[in-house]
Amino acid sequence: MSEALQVSCPTCRRRGPWLDGDWKPFCSERCRLIDLGSWFAGRHAISEPLRPDHFAEFAEASGDLDKPDPADDGQST
Numbered sequence: 001m002s003e004a005l006q007v008s009c010p011t012c013r014r015r016g017p018w019l020d021g022d023w024k025p026f027c028s029e030r031c032r033l034i035d036l037g038s039w040f041a042g043r044h045a046i047s048e049p050l051r052p053d054h055f056a057e058f059a060e061a062s063g064d065l066d067k068p069d070p071a072d073d074g075q076s077t
């Protein structure tokens, strides 16, 4: 006997055996469509965790990301 794996719906976070359903890994067609819509809206691009190589691209382009902020007046140190 196998128990259905409980997972969180990526859209609404409801937990259930969604991987066994028609809309896996979503709980419903609605949540699946919402997720697809957010892909097209570009929301996934900013919710995706940033990795060091993302910054490396910017560092190469500007070359001064490692310098302290000249506007810093010492409050944070």
Ligand SMILES: [Zn+2]
Pocket (backbone or CB within 6 Å): 009, 010, 011, 012, 013, 014, 026, 027, 028, 031
């Ligand atoms: Zn859902």
